[in-house]
Amino acid sequence: xxxxxxxxxxxxxxxxxxxxxxxxxxxxxxxxDDDYETRMMECAKCGGWVHAKCEGADAEKYQILSYLPDSVxxxxx
Numbered sequence: 523x524x525x526x527x528x529x530x531x532x533x534x535x536x537x538x539x540x541x542x543x544x545x546x547x548x549x550x551x552x553x554x555d556d557d558y559e560t561r562m563m564e565c566a567k568c569g570g571w572v573h574a575k576c577e578g579a580d581a582e583k584y585q586i587l588s589y590l591p592d593s594v595x596x597x598x599x
Contacts, residue, residue, distance in 0.1 A: 535552070539552035542555075546562075546570070547598060548572055548573070548577070548599060549573060549576050561573070561575070561581070563584075565597055565598040577598065577599065
């Protein structure tokens with residue numbers, strides 16, 4: 523059975539994740555909420571979780587960003 527969301531074909535898992543809002547707002551790639559291995563950052567403006575690679579943040583830049591105080595907010599593109 524094919525699933526569609528906004529006219530795009532999706533597998534059942536991705537369809538559910540999209541409906542729940544579990545996707546990167548930049549690449550629209552879905553992710554599991556319990557995936558703690560993928561480097562992602564929460565946008566302070568839209569509340570979405572963005573893949574670090576979609577923002578161009580390599581492992582070193584991501585590490586530096588993770589040590590910043592909570593008062594420093596990340597805002598996606």
